[in-house]
Amino acid sequence: MSSDICAALSPEEWSILALSLKVSLVAVAAILPVCFCIAWMLARWRFPGKLLVDALVHLPLVLPPVVTGWLLLLLFGMNGPIGRWLSDVFGITLLFRWTGAALAAAIMAVPLMVRAIRLSIEAIDTRLESAAATLGASRLRIFFTISLPLALPGVLAAIILGFARSLGEFGATITFVSDVPGETRTLPIAIYAAMQMPDGEAMVTRFAILSTMLSLGALMLSEIMVRRIAHGGRHVV
């Protein structure tokens, strides 16, 4: 069925799919290290304001996406503090660009990604880290040889979930970078645009099926990863 759908796509539709994949991949790759640091901080550290940081991380999950997009406009728009700085110092503009779409997708993926990684970090048996320390390992070595490999299923689940979330991102993206064909018109925006056209029903159907299959596949992969965290060979022997 997927091959039938792919065969039915026009070159323009292919480019929409390619743009969506590019935006999602860049979004996840860019935000992954940030998510890992936040997840580590929330799982392992005690600090004043932890509750606030936790709430802020989850904010994109409950805030209307259009509000998130509007906040991004305020911050990263031409007159926003970060947007102006990026433009003045690096000549980078995010507005109406695919990079802006990636930023919006990344912000919207943060809650899901942090949550998946945090769960896997919390599941690490810290006694194994103590054992490594008694064997002479430095903190850095313990992190790279014990903590990170044991957190890996959660990190993979976060990548998949974040990718799926980015692929479906609509509200914040259209508010922040609008609908620019070839630049910011990702799958969901293309579906919305096609719905406005009198003859767009076939395109909507193709994209809807494609989106569903991609999301379903990603969720199933993520579920497998989560199960590995729960049942995998992580028990102490």
Next chain:
Amino acid sequence: MGVAMSFDIDVSRTVGGRRIALTVRTDRPLVALVGPSGVGKTSILDMVAGIIRPDRGHIAVDGQTLFDSDAKIDMPAAGRHAGYVFQDRRLFPHMRVQANLLYGRRTGISVDMDDVLDFLGIGHLLHRWPRNLSGGEAQRVAIGRALLSGPRFLLLDEPLSSLDRHRKSDILDAIDQIRMRAPIPILYVTHDIGEAERLSAMIVTMAGDD
């Protein structure tokens, strides 16, 4: 010149209102901490290994001070070179036996790997995952991992627990072998005084602070 004490320990720590304390000063190479479950024997080993910090006191092993609250000395666990065999073994589940055994290896360690594999009888387990080991095999691998790190002293926490009689005898023989090959101080925790007597250890009985 005085003989270096194998263990010179005087520590205390209060956990959840319960006081765990030990004072022992001896030049005997093998000291057995004996006492009922929950009395804090493992906590003492954790303090000597540098995993938990005593509230006060000092710890010196083989003449080297590892902790001294008055002198503000608290050597990190990684620098103490304790060969700690945990009661729950703590083999790294994502590494095969060989990687577990080599984890603590560093340059300049004279302990011969083949020799350790041979006398512990674990040479055939190198490519196995820890989850596929029996209790006795996992215990011997845990002992091997500690020995191969070139420890300055050994901490053995109930190494015979959850083993059948035959396996217990194997591990006791292995400990005898270790004492013959590497005369380093050993702090041995058990709730079975018979084990301590079998090893001719100096017996230190820990009692609750009730």
